[in-house]
Amino acid sequence: MRPATPYRERETTTPATPTAPPETLRPYLTPRHELLWQEAELFAEQYVAPRIPRLEHSTSTFDRRLAQLMGRRGWFGVTVPAAHGGLEIGHVAKTILIHRISVMSAAAGAILQATLIPVGAVEHFGTREQKTQWLPRVADGSALMSIAVTEPTAGGHIGGMETVAEREGDAWVITGSKAHIGNVHIADVHVVVARTGEEGKGPSQALTAFLVVNDLPGVSVTAYRAGHGLRGFSAGQLDLDHVRVEADQVLGEVGQGMEVAQHASIRHGRPNLAAVSLGIHDAVMKLTTAFLKARPRYGATLLDLPVLQDRLGAITHRLHAARILLYHAAHLLDHGIDCDPDLINAKYSNHAWAIQSCQDAMELHGARALDPDYPLQRLIRDIQHTYAPAGTGEFQRIHLARSVLGTASPPQ
Ligand SMILES: Cc1cc2nc3c(=O)[nH]c(=O)nc-3n(C[C@H](O)[C@H](O)[C@H](O)COP(=O)(O)OP(=O)(O)OC[C@H]3O[C@@H](n4cnc5c(N)ncnc54)[C@H](O)[C@@H]3O)c2cc1C
Incomplete structure (x- = not known):
């Protein structure tokens, strides 16, 4: 049998010396x-x-x-x-x-x-x-650490989760499964949200967050399988089979699990995922500029063609706007300013605009974009992974609409 050809990226996406911030x-x-x-x-x-x-x-x-x-x-x-x-x-x-x-x-x-x-x-x-x-x-x-909220069946519908925690004396016993959990294979402790509510309680009080140490009996993690993108990032399923957790491991109050999950997602998940998208977007921009600059055409380069400058301008415009949205939102957080719509905009736009720039970059590279060992392939796969976590597009748009209408946020 012929040995597999090693994967080799031919271009790097960052310069050899550090850059100054724009x-x-x-x-x-x-x-x-x-x-x-x-x-x-x-x-x-x-x-x-x-x-x-x-x-x-x-x-x-x-x-x-x-x-x-x-x-x-x-x-x-x-x-x-x-x-x-x-x-x-x-x-x-x-x-x-x-x-x-x-x-x-x-x-x-x-x-x-x-x-x-x-x-x-x-x-x-x-x-x-x-x-x-x-x-x-x-x-x-x-x-x-990891945070384990999403479930195989309920998905991102937090109020519909099936993982339960039942009180037994001074402890809670947790049973259920969590899906797509980031760092699940390497985390020493997981923040697990489970259903503790009595019947009749609304979803906002029916859930509780727990600190679950990885080596407790009943905790298991499914083997790593590389996904479409983000290869090397540990993500997978966390199973809890009658895991006994002492009562002092409740994070927040009993019944505050929805708030813990939403607070983590809003204040940390949204800007964090936006920052991953922005990094990919920056890399796409650099790669595309370098490609157009190096490719000879009519005694000059592709970058000298006004029509291609126009297309690079579209990527630059999106990157510039996406960058400011994210850093502005993070700056507001540092100043203690309530800025949920800014965080949504940062997350939503950084993903959406990076996707558009990836598509532009594909077209601008011509057939070269399709080479399996060219870094653009990796960037295009990776950007798909920043859509679902910390609120999918539907939820982000509904939240934005309701922030203008002054109506309650949709149930999650
Ligand atoms: C890279 C990555 C890292 C992740 N890390 C974590 C993690 O660390 N911890 C964790 O708990 N989870 C994590 N997740 C999971 C992520 O939070 C979920 O993917 C997300 O909540 C959506 O759930 P789902 O994929 O099951 O989609 P579903 O909830 O099944 O939704 C499928 C589609 O239906 C739409 N939809 C569903 N309900 C409605 C509605 N009421 N109105 C309108 N549209 C709706 C959704 O927007 C989506 O487009 C991660 C996912 C990825 C990709």
């Missing part, structure tokens, strides 16, 4: 942010780039080592208070890390963002003991 982001950035921007790019170049070929080629390997390397830099504690050992540098800083890592690899950016969502939930809802137990470990990289 001028348009200056109002949102401090000198510390600018250093972080460079640090993330250098990390991506040194540690992420060499791993991409192996991860893209393999259908059975996720990257635990990359998570460890990011953890050691304290990045999982980027929003964690300094009192718990974190960097405590906020949402813009978090956005920079996910964005700049995702320019090189959206899978690596996804590893980072998937832990930062449950970390946000523990920061906000955790008791003093829970914060003392988990946040310092997250901050020094010795513990990773």
